[in-house]
Each structure stands twice: as structure tokens, then as C-alpha cells.
Amino acid sequence: MSNFICPKCEQPLTKAGNQWQCPDRHSYDTARQGYTNLLLVNQKKSKNPGDDADMVRSRTLFLDAGFYQPISDAVNALVTRSGSVLDIGCGEGYYTDRLAKHLASAKSEALVIGLDISRDAVKVACRRNKTIRWLVASGARPPVAPQSIDTVITLFTPLMPAGLKHALSDNGEVITAYTGKRHLYELRAQIYDDVNMDEYSPILAMQDAGFECVEETRVNFRIQPNTNEQLQALLAMTPHRWKVSPDKAAQFALLASLDIEVDVVLNKFRRQQTS
DSSP states (O other): OOOBBOTTTOOBOEEETTEEEOTTOOEEEBOTTSOEEOOOGGGOSSSSOSSOHHHHHHHHHHHHTTTTHHHHHHHHHHOOOOSEEEEETOTTSHHHHHHHHHHHHTTOOOEEEEEESOHHHHHHHHHHOTTSEEEEOOTTSOSBOTTOEEEEEEESSOOOHHHHHHHEEEEEEEEEEEEOTTTTHHHHHHHOSSOOOOOOOOHHHHHHTTEEEEEEEEEEEEEOOOSHHHHHHHHHTSGGGGTOOHHHHHHHTTOOOOOEEEEEEEEEEEEOOOO
8 A cells, every 4th residue: 555645636546667646547757766746736835835955955964964863863762653654844854764764773664754845855855765755745735545644743844733634543643843942042142133032832733633742852952063054054944044134144154163052842642532
């Protein structure tokens, strides 16, 4: 079984060679890089949605340096279900790849799927791991069979509860990651006069969608990027890249190193039990 469904009619997709096809003969090619594009035109808000090539390069440079490995390790530790895993918003595949290798080392036969709306990101993800099934698709309505996924992870991406409800099995789990109030404080202090200390929690939105939080973990540690290239890559992979003033950007470009706090909150959710 492929787990994939047609994004147009939601019938099962079967593979023949490099093509996926549903009973109504809607067909989708697998690109030479190894991903399948199941993103419909009406699901796009721009010609090339999601992270652009520059942001993908920045994320790859920074994440491959290992700065965020403690976050990846904490996510891996929360995945306790066997079976299928769907990473919604997988980006360039750093977390997905490390999770797949972690599960393989534990002798798990898990099917791992990485999904992102950015084709530029998924192209890079394909280079990391050929055992993962990579999709360009919408996380708002993942093109997987209803309630077929045992673990859904969604890290640092907009919360899409309807997509989670569609994909997750009855006894499955959702793992989310969002930034804490102290996240990248020192970097933000370099580019803003006033640093916003608000912290987003997905718990209420998930409760409204029929999920209960069963575990919360805060991951807090410090990193020391020691080149301006690494600092620029970190800035470029965050939303702050769009908000920094030219003057502050010029000052930031002079930094050779910076000691920075990382503050991330992980939550694990399950479907609420009905009496």
C-alpha cells in the first residue's frame, strides 16, 4: 500500500514505473530527484510557494552544522509509535532524515513520509535519504489515506488541525515544535530595539480541533555560531529576515560570532477520548 491518495478525487494512488495514478486516471510523475508533486494549482498562493532556494540553502548550511541537533534528538525521543510517520512541513529534510535513521537504528519498519509545499526544499530533501517518500503537497489536506498515519510531526510550521485530523490514525500522536519566549534572544536583540517575549502555544487550538496534550517538553540550550556566514544563515532561515532594517542588517553583518540561547517547546497530542 502506498498510503497516497489523489489530491483531486481522494481515491488511492498506485504506482506504475515513475508515475502514480488513481482509478479516474489522474496521474502524477515522480521527478528524477525522487519526489512526487501532489500539489494542485488551486492549493498555491504563489507560483513557487514555501521556502525559496536562498532560504533552503541557509537552512541546510545551518542545520547541517549540527546546531539544532538537540531539538532533533528530543523530537526523536517523543516518537514511540511504530508504523507510519508523516512530517508536515519537512523543509530540506534535516529532521525527517534524522528521525528515519533513528527509527531504522531501533529496527523499526516505519514508513516515513516528508511533505512540504516548497519544491525547492523537497528537492534538497531528496538528496538526504532515498528511503523516505518525499512529497510536494499541501499540509492543509495531506494526500494520504484518511487516518492512515501513526505519528505526525509538524515542526516550526503553521498549525493546520484539519490536515492533522484527516491524516492521523485513531490511536496516533501529533508532535509539534514552536519557539519559546527566549528563543534566539541574543540574535533578536541585535536587530530589534524592543524584543518581543510572547510565546505561542498550540494547546488551545488543538483542543478546539479535538486533540489533548499528553506531554510537553522544553528544549533549552546555547549555541555559538563562530562565523558570520553561520549567523547570516541563521537569520535568513527565520521570519526575522524580512523585518530587520538596513542599518541593523549592516551592523549584524559585522558580527563574527554570537552566543545564543535556543528555547523550543515540544508538545505531544492525541485525539480526545469520548465517553
